[in-house]
Amino acid sequence: MKLIIGLGNPGKEYEHTRHNVGFDTIDLFADSLGTSIEREGFKGLYEKTKYFDEVVYLLKPQTFMNLSGESARAIMDYFKIDVEDIIVIHDDMDFEPGNIKLKTSGSSAGHNGIKSIISNIGTQDFKRIRIGIGKPTFNSVDYVLGRPQGEEFLKTKEAEENAVKALKVALNESFNKAMTEFN
Numbered sequence: 183m184k185l186i187i188g189l190g191n192p193g194k195e196y197e198h199t200r201h202n203v204g205f206d207t208i209d210l211f212a213d214s215l216g217t218s219i220e221r222e223g224f225k226g227l228y229e230k231t232k233y234f235d236e237v238v239y240l241l242k243p244q245t246f247m248n249l250s251g252e253s254a255r256a257i258m259d260y261f262k263i264d265v266e267d268i269i270v271i272h273d274d275m276d277f278e279p280g281n282i283k284l285k286t287s288g289s290s291a292g293h294n295g296i297k298s299i300i301s302n303i304g305t306q307d308f309k310r311i312r313i314g315i316g317k318p319t320f321n322s323v324d325y326v327l328g329r330p331q332g333e334e335f336l337k338t339k340e341a342e343e344n345a346v347k348a349l350k351v352a353l354n355e356s357f358n359k360a361m362t363e364f365n
Contacts, residue, residue, distance in 0.1 A: 184237070186349065187250070199326065206342055268308050270310045
């Protein structure tokens with residue numbers, strides 16, 4: 183059993199913003215499996231699906247980014263999902279749009295959603311797919327809540343598609359294989 187968590191903020195005003203690439207990517211993954219994430223529960227929207235005979239839960243916390251860990255903890259406890267079986271997809275300002283990076287653990291690096299998950303599950307040792315959004319040249323809150331345009335938009339969409347491919351390799355083969363192939 184696996185749990186894939188896409189981070190973002192709920193509500194129309196946040197749709198397709200830089201901070202919501204986690205939501206956009208997990209939706210793209212769900213679409214590729216012929217499903218959508220619409221069930222309400224665990225302080226989020228979730229869906230149960232299968233991928234190569236493995237049960238996979240998809241989660242989009244609806245707590246707003248800073249409290250994402252509450253939703254993650256709730257679903258992990260209910261379905262008894264081990265921390266080594268979760269993958270979190272989120273935005274990252276440390277690299278440019280179009281780039282993704284997979285990692286198996288680490289600090290929050292200032293990302294409040296990751297900080298909340300670390301606090302709620304009690305470890306920073308969980309897998310992540312980080313999607314680059316670039317560094318802001320102005321207020322970082324306004325930047326992450328803004329929508330990519332033009333070339334940046336195209337690069338972001340490509341990164342989301344590559345993140346879905348990496349996720350499929352991680353689930354079908356191994357996370358290490360996905361890291362080798364996509365980092």
